[in-house]
Amino acid sequence: VAQDQGLAAPGTAAARKPKLGDVAARAGVSTATVSRYINKLPLVSKAAGERIQAVIDELGYVPNLLAGALSSNRSRLVAVLVPGLSQSLFNPTIEAMVHALGQDGYTAMLGLSGNDDTDLNRLIDAALARSADGIILTGIVGHDNLRKRLKAAGTRIIETWGLPDNPIDAAVGFSHAQVGRAIAAYLARRGYSRPLLVTARGTRSAERRSGFVEEWQGSSTVECQEIEVESPSRFSQARLIFRAVRQITPRPDVIICGSDGLAQGILVEALAAGMSVPDELAVVGFGNLPVAADMRPSITTVAVDGERIGREAAAILMQPDVNSPTAQRTIDVGFSLIERESA
Amino acid sequence: VAQDQGLAAPGTAAARKPKLGDVAARAGVSTATVSRYINKLPLVSKAAGERIQAVIDELGYVPNLLAGALSSNRSRLVAVLVPGLSQSLFNPTIEAMVHALGQDGYTAMLGLSGNDDTDLNRLIDAALARSADGIILTGIVGHDNLRKRLKAAGTRIIETWGLPDNPIDAAVGFSHAQVGRAIAAYLARRGYSRPLLVTARGTRSAERRSGFVEEWQGSSTVECQEIEVESPSRFSQARLIFRAVRQITPRPDVIICGSDGLAQGILVEALAAGMSVPDELAVVGFGNLPVAADMRPSITTVAVDGERIGREAAAILMQPDVNSPTAQRTIDVGFSLIERESA
DNA sequence: CTGAAAGCGCTTACAG
DNA sequence: CTGAAAGCGCTTACAG
Numbered sequence: 279v280a281q282d283q284g285l286a287a288p289g290t291a292a293a294r295k296p297k298l299g300d301v302a303a304r305a306g307v308s309t310a311t312v313s314r315y316i317n318k319l320p321l322v323s324k325a326a327g328e329r330i331q332a333v334i335d336e337l338g339y340v341p342n343l344l345a346g347a348l349s350s351n352r353s354r355l356v357a358v359l360v361p362g363l364s365q366s367l368f369n370p371t372i373e374a375m376v377h378a379l380g381q382d383g384y385t386a387m388l389g390l391s392g393n394d395d396t397d398l399n400r401l402i403d404a405a406l407a408r409s410a411d412g413i414i415l416t417g418i419v420g421h422d423n424l425r426k427r428l429k430a431a432g433t434r435i436i437e438t439w440g441l442p443d444n445p446i447d448a449a450v451g452f453s454h455a456q457v458g459r460a461i462a463a464y465l466a467r468r469g470y471s472r473p474l475l476v477t478a479r480g481t482r483s484a485e486r487r488s489g490f491v492e493e494w495q496g497s498s499t500v501e502c503q504e505i506e507v508e509s510p511s512r513f514s515q516a517r518l519i520f521r522a523v524r525q526i527t528p529r530p531d532v533i534i535c536g537s538d539g540l541a542q543g544i545l546v547e548a549l550a551a552g553m554s555v556p557d558e559l560a561v562v563g564f565g566n567l568p569v570a571a572d573m574r575p576s577i578t579t580v581a582v583d584g585e586r587i588g589r590e591a592a593a594i595l596m597q598p599d600v601n602s603p604t605a606q607r608t609i610d611v612g613f614s615l616i617e618r619e620s621a
Numbered sequence: 622v623a624q625d626q627g628l629a630a631p632g633t634a635a636a637r638k639p640k641l642g643d644v645a646a647r648a649g650v651s652t653a654t655v656s657r658y659i660n661k662l663p664l665v666s667k668a669a670g671e672r673i674q675a676v677i678d679e680l681g682y683v684p685n686l687l688a689g690a691l692s693s694n695r696s697r698l699v700a701v702l703v704p705g706l707s708q709s710l711f712n713p714t715i716e717a718m719v720h721a722l723g724q725d726g727y728t729a730m731l732g733l734s735g736n737d738d739t740d741l742n743r744l745i746d747a748a749l750a751r752s753a754d755g756i757i758l759t760g761i762v763g764h765d766n767l768r769k770r771l772k773a774a775g776t777r778i779i780e781t782w783g784l785p786d787n788p789i790d791a792a793v794g795f796s797h798a799q800v801g802r803a804i805a806a807y808l809a810r811r812g813y814s815r816p817l818l819v820t821a822r823g824t825r826s827a828e829r830r831s832g833f834v835e836e837w838q839g840s841s842t843v844e845c846q847e848i849e850v851e852s853p854s855r856f857s858q859a860r861l862i863f864r865a866v867r868q869i870t871p872r873p874d875v876i877i878c879g880s881d882g883l884a885q886g887i888l889v890e891a892l893a894a895g896m897s898v899p900d901e902l903a904v905v906g907f908g909n910l911p912v913a914a915d916m917r918p919s920i921t922t923v924a925v926d927g928e929r930i931g932r933e934a935a936a937i938l939m940q941p942d943v944n945s946p947t948a949q950r951t952i953d954v955g956f957s958l959i960e961r962e963s964a
Numbered sequence: 965c966t967g968a969a970a971g972c973g974c975t976t977a978c979a980g
Numbered sequence: 981c982t983g984a985a986a987g988c989g990c991t992t993a994c995a996g
Contacts, residue, residue, distance in 0.1 A: 363706060373707060376731055407685065654982060666982085
């Protein structure tokens with residue numbers, strides 16, 4: 279394979295890209311020493327290091343991470359697999375994660391898995407084909423054979439936002455069931471008696487639902503009403519749900535939404551219908567988006583430290599000694615119920 | 622370098638990862654032929670192809686793209702550099718882009734550049750170090766030496782959402798100045814006379830502002846009022862801006878917002894203050910988020926086909942012959958003003 | 965602390 | 981249509 283190795287023609291700006299060997303030759307050391315210096319291994323003398331750095335600056339050398347990865351069997355590539363970006367609760371998590379990874383020279387490859395497992399197989403293939411050092415998941419991995427595949431993949435797997443009973447490898451999140459219980463307890467304490475639960479099929483809101491129902495049945499004789507929606511809850515579902523609410527007897531006195539967006543939509547509908555919140559109808563959100571505090575009335579909701587989830591997931595992936603007894607495997611970041619005006 | 626090349630111990634599930642050579646040997650062909658088959662080069666006989674595919678399935682062979690990239694000098698990696706994810710207009714663009722890229726075996730590496738050029742240098746380094754085949758930018762590249770750097774990078778550069786006078790390489794977007802003009806013309810036609818412009822510093826809303834002012838001055842003797850905000854506009858700025866509005870004389874009759882989120886916030890404030898929209902105060906948004914149609918009153922705004930921007934950007938990057946005369950370099954996807962209740 | 969050299973797993977120009 | 985073999989640009993076990 280004879281590639282063009284010559285220097286650029288005179289007058290041309292772009293010269294041949296310098297490589298490790300060029301740096302080594304010019305600094306008067308071996309490629310091994312330059313490699314050690316660049317990778318911050320502690321074996322390089324100060325004098326050699328200074329000479330190497332000078333040449334790197336002079337030549338504008340940028341290491342080829344592809345070659346480095348192939349050779350060292352460490353890609354410093356992390357696959358971040360999320361359902362979507364568009365109205366996602368996970369965005370602050372992804373941002374924090376990408377920042378934390380970038381700090382240490384890792385790069386995130388973004389995979390969009392949709393709301394079920396269909397595309398996940400393809401994304402995992404892509405991650406493995408690129409020798410990703412880790413795969414971070416935010417959605418739920420439901421299918422059992424997918425879990426097995428991930429377990430056998432020979433890569434770190436971090437599940438986030440949930441805390442599975444049986445993590446594939448490591449997990450950072452919180453208990454959605456406990457969130458449901460906390461909301462139920464709060465509403466009972468505030469004297470609400472006819473809750474309506476809106477649950478999105480196939481998401482973690484189903485886990486919150488179970489917790490809510492369990493807790494509610496312990497403290498009230500009135501069953502809670504329920505509505506199930508197909509996709510993750512959002513603003514646009516509010517109109518339909520609000521219409522349904524008006525036909526339910528007895529009329530619910532509080533709606534527990536799967537997202538702040540939906541909660542906001544319900545508020546808008548209620549206000550447009552001349553219904554007073556929270557007196558005639560109360561609303562609880564989930565996620566504590568910025569809008570929850572700014573809405574009028576402000577939205578009672580559940581806050582989760584998504585950025586911390588991102589940072590901790592990145593940290594687990596990058597921790598030097600995976601097998602040490604101090605290595606973290608499961609982190610519960612908790613949540614907090616934020617009482618505001620809407621409920 | 623002696624790595625463990627042995628098969629797994631009996632009883633162990635994980636065997637050594639098969640590589641190209643294993644497939645070749647088992648199929649009775651050379652590695653060259655297997656490589657050609659996998660990369661869909663048209664030179665492989667049908668018989669050989671079938672044998673190879675059978676072995677691939679049998680062994681569960683997954684090509685090592687790192688090695689392939691190093692060898693072929695094509696990484697099929699694309700750096701997608703966006704300011705952020707949290708309340709970003711670009712998210713549908715990114716989603717469409719990632720989907721389109723994934724279809725053809727490309728992978729997106731996600732870089733978060735913030736709202737200025739500070740981090741961009743580091744992200745470009747990372748992209749080049751990984752031999753990205755292309756860099757897609759959604760933010761504005763302001764600094765001139767950064768533009769020069771990108772131009773000299775020897776990689777495809779696609780600027781999106783704007784149409785720079787002088788693209789670094791290729792661009793997919795629309796004219797923000799024309800958006801401003803279209804809004805001004807619309808508002809004049811509807812009889813509004815005292816517009817208030819909210820512009821975010823250092824973003825493209827500044828380009829829309831110029832277009833608006835230019836058009837407005839051509840058709841009205843009343844100057845438009847202006848407010849400048851530091852960060853991209855969003856819901857949470859509404860309270861402050863609304864307070865300011867009430868102190869401006871003459872009182873503005875329409876507010877032109879940099880985003881639907883801010884427009885929504887203004888609506889909430891106006892409604893809470895008992896002001897009727899659009900009679901006492903009208904509002905125009907930007908982006909046509911789903912919420913714009915669902916809000917009450919629904920929001921008059923500007924729609925941009927962000928998904929198309931994503932698809933076209935990906936297509937430009939993956940087009941087979943970059944230098945052919947038919948190769949696209951600049952695509953104007955246009956926009957449309959959507960008239961709703963708020964203005 | 966340093967270097968010579970083998971190896972990572974592919975692709976491809978060349979020759980048939 | 982196919983194969984032998986050199987090469988992509990690094991890392992690292994080994995020997996000093």
